[in-house]
Amino acid sequence: MKKRRLSILIFGVVLSCAAVQTQSHAQNVVVIVNSGVRATAASSDDIRGIFTGDKSSLGDGSPVTPVTLKGGPTHEAFLKTYVGKGDAAFRTGWRNLVFTGQGSMPKTFDSEAALVDYVAATPGAIGYVSKGTDVGRAKTLAVR
Amino acid sequence: MFRRVLILVSLCACAGPGLTQDLSTIQIHGFATQGFLYSSANNYLSANTSAGSFAWNDGAVSVSDTLSDKLRVGIQLHMYQLGDLGGANVQVDWATGDYKLNEQLGFRAGKFKIPIGLYNDSQDVDAVHLWALLPQSVYPTDNRSFTLSAMGGEFYGSEKLGQKAGTLIYRAYAGYRPLDRSGGYVKSLNLELEGLDASFGLPVTPITAAPTGNVFGGDLRWQTPWKGLLIGSSAFAEDAQGSAGAVAFRVVRNTVTQQYAQFERGRFFVAAEVRRMPASLFLTATTAGGLVVIPYPIDFRSWYAMTSYRVTEKLQVGTYYSHFVDAGGGEDTALISNYSRDWTVSARYDFNSYFYGKLEEHFIHGTDLGYYPDSNPNGEKPRSNVLAAKIGFSF
Numbered sequence: 001m002k003k004r005r006l007s008i009l010i011f012g013v014v015l016s017c018a019a020v021q022t023q024s025h026a027q028n029v030v031v032i033v034n035s036g037v038r039a040t041a042a043s044s045d046d047i048r049g050i051f052t053g054d055k056s057s058l059g060d061g062s063p064v065t066p067v068t069l070k071g072g073p074t075h076e077a078f079l080k081t082y083v084g085k086g087d088a089a090f091r092t093g094w095r096n097l098v099f100t101g102q103g104s105m106p107k108t109f110d111s112e113a114a115l116v117d118y119v120a121a122t123p124g125a126i127g128y129v130s131k132g133t134d135v136g137r138a139k140t141l142a143v144r
Numbered sequence: 145m146f147r148r149v150l151i152l153v154s155l156c157a158c159a160g161p162g163l164t165q166d167l168s169t170i171q172i173h174g175f176a177t178q179g180f181l182y183s184s185a186n187n188y189l190s191a192n193t194s195a196g197s198f199a200w201n202d203g204a205v206s207v208s209d210t211l212s213d214k215l216r217v218g219i220q221l222h223m224y225q226l227g228d229l230g231g232a233n234v235q236v237d238w239a240t241g242d243y244k245l246n247e248q249l250g251f252r253a254g255k256f257k258i259p260i261g262l263y264n265d266s267q268d269v270d271a272v273h274l275w276a277l278l279p280q281s282v283y284p285t286d287n288r289s290f291t292l293s294a295m296g297g298e299f300y301g302s303e304k305l306g307q308k309a310g311t312l313i314y315r316a317y318a319g320y321r322p323l324d325r326s327g328g329y330v331k332s333l334n335l336e337l338e339g340l341d342a343s344f345g346l347p348v349t350p351i352t353a354a355p356t357g358n359v360f361g362g363d364l365r366w367q368t369p370w371k372g373l374l375i376g377s378s379a380f381a382e383d384a385q386g387s388a389g390a391v392a393f394r395v396v397r398n399t400v401t402q403q404y405a406q407f408e409r410g411r412f413f414v415a416a417e418v419r420r421m422p423a424s425l426f427l428t429a430t431t432a433g434g435l436v437v438i439p440y441p442i443d444f445r446s447w448y449a450m451t452s453y454r455v456t457e458k459l460q461v462g463t464y465y466s467h468f469v470d471a472g473g474g475e476d477t478a479l480i481s482n483y484s485r486d487w488t489v490s491a492r493y494d495f496n497s498y499f500y501g502k503l504e505e506h507f508i509h510g511t512d513l514g515y516y517p518d519s520n521p522n523g524e525k526p527r528s529n530v531l532a533a534k535i536g537f538s539f
Contacts, residue, residue: 054302054313054367056213057247063213084371084410088457088494092272095538098173099269100257101218101238104210105171124213 029078032119032138033126037062041142047082050126052093053103064126066106067118074112074130082128082143169210175271176203177536185528186511187519189286190331191227193530199227200534202270204237216242222268227519229286231326237268238293246301253297259315259363260378261402261417264291271538274452274492276504279466280513281446281484282402282419286328291380291400294319294359310369313376316362322354323384328516330355335517336427337388340438344431349389357384357395375405390430398423411454413462418447422472441473452490460492468513480526484513499537506530 031047033039039058049055050066057063069075071087079090097103109115112129119125120137129135179200183193191197201224208218222237224230238257244250257265266272267283277285296319303312323329334350341348365376383397398421406415425440445468452462466486469477477483490504508514511524 049311054311055247056244061246065210065213086411086454086457088460089454091497095173096266096269096272098171098208099175099204099206099220099272100265101206101208101220101240101242101252102257104208104216104218105173 028131029074029081029128030131030133030135031082031126031128031141031143032116032135033064033141034119034121034123035137035139036123037064037126037139037141039141040139041144043144044082047143048084051083051106052085052090053097063124065122065124067115067122067125067127068106068108069112069115069128070108070110074128077130078128171208172205173539174203174205175269175536175538177201177270177534179276179532179534182531183528184530185525186515187227188508188528188530189227189514190229190328190516190519192519193227197227199225201225202230202268204269206237214244216244218242224268226286228516229326229328229331230324233326235324248301248303250300251297252300255293255295256298256317256319257293258291258317258359258361258380260291260361260380260400261363261376261404261419262406262415264378265293268292270534270536271500274460274462274502275450275464275488275490276502276532276534277488277506279417279448279450279464279488280486281448281466281468282417284328284513286331286514289324289327290329291382294321296320296359308369311367313365313367314362316360318360319358320356321359321382321384322356323386325351325354331516333386333393334388337391337393340391340427340429341389344390344429344436346390346429346431349391351386351388353386355384355386355393357382361399372408373405374407376403378402378404392428394426394428396424396426412451413453414449414451416447416449420445439473443470443472445469445471458494460494461490463487463489468510470512480510480512481524482510482512484508484510498539499535502532502534502536504532504534506532 039060039062042058046059050064079085079087083090094105098105112133115127116129116136116138119127180198181188181191181193181200182196187193191199204220204222206218206220208216210216219239220237221234223234236255238255240252240254240256242252259265263278263283267278267288296317298315298317300315305312330351338348359382361380363376363378365374367374380400381397384395386393400421402417402419404417421444423442425442427438429436448464448466450462450464452460454460469483471477475482487507488504492500492502494500508528508530509526515524
């Protein structure tokens, strides 16, 4: 009986740690859009759909085009939190769309500053940066 | 027809001042692979695999342009070699103008990939799969042009079913399909015709023009509210006809149906599909004694189940079981020539974002898939193991 309780306790602690880790990933990344996009918030399902190529607009109908970082901790945290995939699986998904004629590969950037500049200057662009990054003329999108 | 598609795509790309051209939106992507096949018995997929064969490669280049947030055009050229199949002829894999009105409705016109099940439209894109060979019961590599693409149009879209009911994704299409003259279907037909010509004393005449036919169908998939679970169903109606000398052949309109499910969570993936293809092929020979009609009833029943695990970001491993029987015309499905079963174990390693390698072993029992009589003149053994290795590059 004691053993069973201990197992349940350990399982609970592991789950809590995973939840805290996911939350902390989410808190470290913010989603940004071009200031011309009407929406001020989006659901996490919308963000996942847009960054996997399943969707091309936010819930309110605003058309958006995703852009991504080439790699790094912010990119990995974003994928883990919002897309639920690692980088290799994420790129494979996009290759699938590109080579079957169903989508175009998202533009990628080496740095968050370059990504912010592009999003700020490009109508409909949507991307992500680490929390605390100066987003300039781009707009932060609340993700529910 | 290819010319018409190319002209359409070119016109879209050069469309007038309303669609000001911005070269930065043009994307060029491609992939190339080189494979190796070695079999313990029987020559597989028309290659000399019992001695080890490198006659297995393919490559593609795609060019696409986003002309507005709703309009995209593109083309992909593809070539492949697999034993006797394929060759130096470059084929248009797809070439479409794609107008997406909103999430619920989009249109594609031109040559488009046909959506059947999980992988029909990507079965010639090696870079996106763990497997060197997809389950051959449902996606026969030597015969893929039979369902791969069509010229015509399709509409597509998705509809969110409320907050907690997931999303429906749908596609429907109609078009015209020329079969690959250098593919496995035409090779098999040629071998049948050769025998028929000989038995009626007719001059042996191979097929010189690609058999053609009409296709229409659709795919409906449900992204369930349970994260990672997708289920769906496809229907594909087709017919085909052609001729070679004094023999004509015709596949009467039939419907291929396919049901599928996949579950993906983190590093873990599992999927299964079931396909049924009941069809009637008629060979009609004009002989000295009059018209002879030979029916070939077909009833292909196939399924597979697969699972994979991403061990690290670069290493993925998996296994599948693939099952095929031909029960056409009341055939005895226990005969080794009427079934094919394949246990496969596979691994893929991504060296970086561009280069990858695959290693795979197939344990095949039954001879109804992947073997050609002219590659195995002494008959086929019931069991054969096949080693498949591949390296690929994608950008």
